Amino acid sequence: MTFSVTDRAFAALPLGKRPHGRWALSARWIVADTAQGRRLVEHGEVVVEADRVIYTGPRFPGEVVARYDMGEALIGPGFVDLDALSDLDTTVLGFDAQPAWAKGRVWPRSYVENGPYEMYSPEELAFQKRFAFAQLLLNGITSALPIASLFYREWGETPGEFAAAAEAAGELGLRVWIGPAYRSGGMVCEAPGVLEPVFDEARGLAGLADAIAFAQTHHGTQGGLVSAMLAPDRVETCTEALLRATMAAADDLDCPVRMHMAQGVMERDTVQRLHGATAPAWLDRLGLLNSRLIAPHATVATDDDLARYAATGVTVAHCPLVSGRHGGLLRSFARLRAMGIRIGMGTDTAPPDMVLNMAVAAILARVADGDTAAVSAADIYNAATMGGADAVGRSDLGRLTPGAKADIAVFAMNDAHMTPRVDPVRTLILGASGRVTRATVVDGRLSMRDGQVAGIDLQAAQARAQAQFDGLVAKYPERTFGHPDVAEIFPPSYPLMEG
Numbered sequence: 001m002t003f004s005v006t007d008r009a010f011a012a013l014p015l016g017k018r019p020h021g022r023w024a025l026s027a028r029w030i031v032a033d034t035a036q037g038r039r040l041v042e043h044g045e046v047v048v049e050a051d052r053v054i055y056t057g058p059r060f061p062g063e064v065v066a067r068y069d070m071g072e073a074l075i076g077p078g079f080v081d082l083d084a085l086s087d088l089d090t091t092v093l094g095f096d097a098q099p100a101w102a103k104g105r106v107w108p109r110s111y112v113e114n115g116p117y118e119m120y121s122p123e124e125l126a127f128q129k130r131f132a133f134a135q136l137l138l139n140g141i142t143s144a145l146p147i148a149s150l151f152y153r154e155w156g157e158t159p160g161e162f163a164a165a166a167e168a169a170g171e172l173g174l175r176v177w178i179g180p181a182y183r184s185g186g187m188v189c190e191a192p193g194v195l196e197p198v199f200d201e202a203r204g205l206a207g208l209a210d211a212i213a214f215a216q217t218h219h220g221t222q223g224g225l226v227s228a229m230l231a232p233d234r235v236e237t238c239t240e241a242l243l244r245a246t247m248a249a250a251d252d253l254d255c256p257v258r259m260h261m262a263q264g265v266m267e268r269d270t271v272q273r274l275h276g277a278t279a280p281a282w283l284d285r286l287g288l289l290n291s292r293l294i295a296p297h298a299t300v301a302t303d304d305d306l307a308r309y310a311a312t313g314v315t316v317a318h319c320p321l322v323s324g325r326h327g328g329l330l331r332s333f334a335r336l337r338a339m340g341i342r343i344g345m346g347t348d349t350a351p352p353d354m355v356l357n358m359a360v361a362a363i364l365a366r367v368a369d370g371d372t373a374a375v376s377a378a379d380i381y382n383a384a385t386m387g388g389a390d391a392v393g394r395s396d397l398g399r400l401t402p403g404a405k406a407d408i409a410v411f412a413m414n415d416a417h418m419t420p421r422v423d424p425v426r427t428l429i430l431g432a433s434g435r436v437t438r439a440t441v442v443d444g445r446l447s448m449r450d451g452q453v454a455g456i457d458l459q460a461a462q463a464r465a466q467a468q469f470d471g472l473v474a475k476y477p478e479r480t481f482g483h484p485d486v487a488e489i490f491p492p493s494y495p496l497m498e499g
Helices: 008-012 109-114 122-138 159-172 201-218 240-253 265-275 279-285 303-312 320-325 333-339 354-369 377-391 424-431 458-474
Strands: 022-034 037-049 052-057 066-069 073-077 079-085 141-147 175-178 185-191 194-199 226-228 293-295 315-318 342-345 408-412 437-442 445-449
Touching: 008 066, 022 052, 022 408, 022 424, 073 377, 073 424, 079 122, 079 315, 079 342, 079 377, 109 185, 122 141, 122 159, 122 437, 122 445, 122 458, 141 408, 141 437, 159 175, 159 201, 159 226, 194 265, 201 226, 201 240, 265 279, 279 303, 303 333, 315 377, 320 354, 333 342, 333 354, 333 377, 342 354, 342 377, 354 377, 354 424, 377 424
Parallel strands: 022 066, 022 073, 079 141, 141 175, 175 226, 293 315, 315 342
Antiparallel strands: 022 037, 037 052, 073 408, 185 194, 408 437, 437 445
């Protein structure tokens, strides 16, 4: 879907470039951050010079090289995605296809004994990240911490694919915190419904060493768009030695750590069996909970777990769409806020639509509490912007204020799907679709405009992505217990008509 451009000069700006000099974006509505707090400005402007915002408010009184009028639009800070999809999402295959152990989500013993292997080539791994990064920009996401499945991998992610990811971030114009995911173990299906953890400590520590080397080489590259992150995969796949070494390395590198925990029954039961505690309690016992840690999804967190998060400064990456698809929800957004727990937002699935995730977050928060006043649109919007920025220690992101990075998202408010309009932030969330994202600016560069992203032919990429995904699905019988046919693993919603 494309949107009409009210200012032909804006349509003529080259994608992937910064406009020359000091320039202004104006629109019916601006989200501005002031010393008094976040404010809406009607008929306002954001003024950018190089990579920084220098002004937000009513019409700028100074001189600018150019003004680009977005018309009936909302201009706000770009979204910060703490759990951003960076592959061709396999979690969508789990919708209407359960249980997970019978659907290729856990390796069977036969597959392990035959030797796990990479189901994508290095070129395919590089392509899927480039394609996923473009999808993030289409949805107004300007900062991302990528996440991908390890189920179809030989073991962990590789430095080579993330070197390609760093290059893609620079070419497309996306701000990222990246590093190859690593683990000491994985779950193996020994019999129907019987899952057992299998560990290889040396392999996990080697993965961490690769991640540290990657961080030392790539942090600050691509004009500052690339930052380091350590990404131990899931808490049940990690050992004490790996987690201690990870947090020590994060202190040395001064970087965030993201690890999934308190997110599901299988994880909860496995960690309880291995360590005699929930995952947050186990890490707290080890002294490893701190403000560097970003922990998706907290949907099975206990009261004690949440109290530990509050006391230690852990950020919960709230991913309501993927959690809801799997029958889970945060209990609850309002409760975590009241406890003082830091909350950011993540997409973690396809589509990587932060607006849709905000809508689902608002709905599920009110369902969880049985209270329509449990959260406001502003609460959710703040989590998707400032909450994520604070999690990575960047007060110059997720905000539109003088001195902040020029990371900006523009949303059409004159789209038929957004009518009738009320307050623009509520309208955006009630509309529940990032498809009204009209432009995305990162570091002062125009990364996306009207459905086109710098550095990628999306039409050609979409066809390639679908073909690559279909090839992966065809391999699912090899890594599914009992090795059934694909049609049995993923039956159609309705029987196919014969004849």
